[in-house]
Amino acid sequence: MCEMVEELPNMEHSVKDDVKYSLVYIAGYVIRKDKEVVEDSCSYFEKFGAFTLSLSRGGSSSGRRDSACQWTIFCYMMFQSVWEKVCRNSLSEIVMEISQYYGFKMEKHHCFALSNILFNNLCNITNLPSDKEPKQKVLKLS
Numbered sequence: 001m002c003e004m005v006e007e008l009p010n011m012e013h014s015v016k017d018d019v020k021y022s023l024v025y026i027a028g029y030v031i032r033k034d035k036e037v038v039e040d041s042c043s044y045f046e047k048f049g050a051f052t053l054s055l056s057r058g059g060s061s062s063g064r065r066d067s068a069c070q071w072t073i074f075c076y077m078m079f080q081s082v083w084e085k086v087c088r089n090s091l092s093e094i095v096m097e098i099s100q101y102y103g104f105k106m107e108k109h110h111c112f113a114l115s116n117i118l119f120n121n122l123c124n125i126t127n128l129p130s131d132k133e134p135k136q137k138v139l140k141l142s
Helices: 002-014 017-030 043-048 050-055 065-082 088-102 108-126 132-141
Strands: none
Touching: 002 065, 002 088, 017 065, 017 108, 065 088, 065 108, 088 108
């Protein structure tokens, strides 16, 4: 894992653009309640933020978005490698380490929010929807 943390900037090109659009939106959601707004270079948001601007219903923050976007992309790449070996708490520690290593200045609540989002998305993708609920609705209607 330590070797991978050092290689994250070099691996960033491997993330597809459509995934980056989603990750930029997630980054805005993670920092949406930040009171301190620090504007930084917006290369990520300018390149992949059109999706976020079209939705604009999540209350995503406009400040700190570029560093949050890059942090989210780095964390996503790390998650892809370690998801089978970690839980939500240990993943939040890993993403905090990424933040500290690259100087993104993310806080613990950001790390918990991102790890919850990543694991919830994984659960939604890997678990097939149950047909129990539709059957229960049919029973209630009959």
